[in-house]
Amino acid sequence: MPPRIEPLAIVAMSATSALGHGLAAHLDALRDGRGGLTPNDFSSAHLECRIGRVAGVEAITLPTALGHWDCRNNRLAWLGLQQDGLPDAVAASVARYGATRVALVLGTSTTSIGSTEDAYRRLDHGRFPSDLQRPEIHTPHSLTAFVADATGIAGPALTISTACSSSAKVFASAERLMRLGLADAALVGGVDTLCDSVLFGFHSLELVSPNGCRPFDTRRDGISIGEAAGFALLERATAAPRAPRLLGHGESSDAHHMSTPHPEGRGALSALDDALARAGIGAETVDYINLHGTATPKNDEVEAKLLPRFPARTRASSTKGFTGHTLGAAGALEAVIALLAIEHGIVPPNLGCSEPMPEASPWLALQPAERRIDIALSNSFGFGGNNACLVFGRGDTA
C-alpha cells in the first residue's frame, strides 16, 4: 500500500454542465433533484436518446487574441473558466507563485474532434475548409494549450486522455508534481463536448439508452451522453487551511478488456484501496461516494460489488442522471460535486433510479438529503480498463 500523502487545498473550483453555469446552479439542481437531460437535438443525423447539453455554448465568443482556438470544446472551456471566481483565483496563484510555478493538467477524451468532424463534412476538394485549417484544434492537446493561453499559466502543461477516467487522473498527476516541488499550485480539470463521434460511437457499441440513463436501476439500459467543464485550483493545505482538501488518489488498470470492466471489479478495488491508503483513512470513515454509475448493465453491476466495503451509513449516488456521462470531463465534474457535498452538507440523489438493484440499494441515496459530509469519494472508470478513485475531505474548521 502506498504511504500517506500531504493533503492539498482546493482553493477554487467551478462546474458547468447541463445543470447550468457555475456551482450555484449545480447546488440548486442537486438539492431539488432536478436533472438536465433533454431529447437529443445535437447529432448530425437522428438518434433517439437524451443528452446533457450545456446551454449557451453556441453564443460564446472568444476574445480576439484567442480567436484561433475557436471550437465548441474551447468555448465550453472558456465558459467554465469564467465561473465561480476562477479568473481571480488563478490570477492570484500566478501572482503569488509565478506563472511557471503553476501547473496545468487537464483531462479530455474528445477535445475538439467535433471541429475535425465538421471539416470532414465540409471538405473542399479533399481539403479542410479554410476556417478550419488550424492544426492546433485538430489535436487532442487543443484544450490544454488553449487554457494555458487563456490563463497565462506557464508551468508544466499536460493533457491526460484515458477516456472516462481522464479528468480524475489529473488530480493525481498534479499532486505528484507538487509533492516533488515542481509546482506550488495547479489548475486541474476536464472539458468534453458533445460530438457525433461519441453519440454514434457509443450507439454502435449499443451502450446508449434510448430513454435517459437510470444508474443502478434494475431496468437500466445504457448511458446518456453529456458535456461539461469542471475545474479545481490546487495549492498546499498550509496556503488555505480552511479550504476542502484532496486527501488521496488511486489509479489502476483492469488488464481485462478494452470496453468491459473486470467482472469482479479487481482494478476498481485496487484504485480504491490505494486512494484510501494515500489519504490514510479506512473505508469506514467515508460519508459519501460519487459513483461512476454510467447506467450500463455491466458497469453498475461491477461497481455495486465495491459497496460492501463501506458501512451502511455511507451514502452513494451516481449523478449521471443529472448531467449525463460527460466522459473526459466526468472525473473533474464529479469531483466538484463531491466537494459541494462536503462544503454544503448535501447528499446528491441517484437521479433516474426507481427500482434500485438490490445489491446497491442499502447504500444508494435515492432522495436529496441534508447531512454533514466530512469524507467524500469520487470513482471514475474508463475504456481500456483505466480506473481512478479520488478522496476529498473537509478543511480545518477551527
Next chain:
Amino acid sequence: MSATLRIAGVGAWAPGAPDWQHLRKILRGESAPADDAPARPAGAVLPAAERRRAPDGVRLAADIAEQAAAMAGIDPATVPCVFASTHGEVAITDYVCETLARAPLELSPTKFHNSVLNAPAGYWTIATGCTAASSAVTAHHRSFAAGLLEAAVFACAEGTPVLFASSDVASTGPLAQMTRTSLAFGVALLLAPDGRKGAAIDLALADAVDEPFADSGLALPGVAGDNPANAHALALLQRLAAGTTSRLRLPLSTGLSLDMEITP
C-alpha cells in the same frame, strides 16, 4: 526537482529499423535502414485475437514498450506505464470522421473503441497483465518532453520503475494536412529510480527555450518522410546512441523547458 533516473531499457521503431539495436547503428553511422524490414510494427506481444483488432498505433506502441521492458529485464505486469502520442490513432480518426460525414449509423464499434488515445495503454495492460496505473498523455509538439516528465515524476514520487513510450503513426486522409506526419516512429524508455543498469538521466526544469526542432522535423538518416512530434524523442536517442555524456534541453510548456544530462 533535480531527479536522476536510469534508462534501464530502450525500445524504438522506425521504417527500416524495427528495434533499438538497429536504429542505434543507423544513428551511429554504422548501418543503413534495412530494405527488408517489416513495413508494419509486429505487435508480437499482443494475443492473436487482440492483434487482429489492434490498429498500427497500438502495435507500434506495444513493440517499443516490449523492447524496453525486455532490455531492462523487468516484468511489465507491475510497472506503471505512460503512453504519449501527439495525434493518437490518426488512421482511425480519419475513418471515424469520414464515416460520420457519410453514414454515421454505420460507424464500426471496434474502430470506435480503438479511437481513444488510451488504446495503446489498454491493449498493453491487457497483453502483459499489468494492473498498475496506466496513462495516455499528449502535449502537441511538446508531447515527448511533457510525457517524459510525467513518467519521471511518477517514478520519483512513487519510487517505482515506469515505462514511458512516445509514438505516432503516419497520417492518412484529409487529416494528414493538419499533422504533417508521414512516417511511423516511436521510442520507449524504461525509467528506473535506482539501480546501475543503463545510462543515467538527470532531469530538471529550466527557463523556456526557442523550439529548435518544431520546424525542422524528424530527420532520420536514409528515411524519407517526417514525424515532427517525435523529433525531440530522436534527439534523445541520438545522444544515447553516441554513448557520451551530453545535455539536451527540450521545450516543455509555454514557460519552461526540460533540461537533461545524460551520462552513459
